[in-house]
Amino acid sequence: MSVTSEPSAGAGDVRPFQVDISDEALDDLRRRVAAMRWPEKETVADLSQGVPLAMTQELARYWATEYDWRKCEAALKAVPHFMTEIDGLDIHFIHVRSQHDDALPLIVNHGWPGSIIEQLKIIGRLTDPTAHGGSAADAFHLVVPSMPGYGFSGKPTGTGWGPERMGRAWAELMNRLGYARYVAQGGDWGAFVVDQMGLQAPAGLLAIHTNYPGAVPADVYEVLVAGGPAPSGLSAEERGAYEQLDTTLTQKSPTRLR
Secondary structure, three states: OEEEEOOOOOOOOEEEEEEEOOHHHHHHHHHHHHOOOOOOOOOOOOOOOOOOHHHHHHHHHHHHHOOOHHHHHHHHHOOOEEEEEEOOEEEEEEEEOOOOOOOEEEEEEOOOOOOHHHHHHHHHHHHOHHHHOOOHHHOEEEEEEOOOOOOOOOOOOOOOOOHHHHHHHHHHHHHHOOOOOEEEEEOOHHHHHHHHHHHHOOOOEEEEEEOOOOOOOHHHHHHHHHOOOOOOOOOHHHHHHHHHHHHHHHHHOHHHHO
16 A cells, blocks of 8 residues: 655644555455455354354455455545644545635544545535535535544554544644634544534534434433443333443443543
8 A cells, every 4th residue: 555645844734645555455455355264154044143154255255356446546536635743643634625715614523433435425515515406505615534543544652542632633633724613523433523522612613513412311421431330220221221322432432441
């Protein structure tokens, strides 16, 4: 894999970035997929033991023989990419300004285990709504960053890059791009990041939008964050919801993982 960006004079600079994946890297990936050593078939006919072997093998066959990376790469190259260093880490992002000068700046967060590729299909509709049946009032200047450790962003060398830190980094990114007023959107893991941005309320952030809303009574949430047992008196449905939230917070909250 080859990715290039122009040299930066120092931290805080924004520099152009280009995606260029070599044929050798793609051939090596296909060889490694084809060389997979498969486990035994599951012992049940449902999904209770995880993803069925046959489904996984079909997916691997598709990735090794049919998936057209060059088509995806062309879509990536059709939009401008940039790199900047924030808090000691290189952050990659797409930045597309609308032709409408009064467009509202919007930073969009991808989820886990997704990437900025998920957002490619919304760029044209948000930055150029008049071409899709909308009006100039619907336009956004769009910023789509790759989370630390994802895609083309740098990999953290230590702990601490959780939603709180990413929220602060995205606020710095928007400030660095000259956006004094902006909004933020996120889904899945990205929803946790925009939640933190809303709590941090950086100067310039007008509002957040989440694909992963949730409302939990304050006393129940305190127990969840602390990792305690479920409160007494919950119905079967409430206990099920509590257990789901407990699993989610264990997996995604740095507070629970420290």
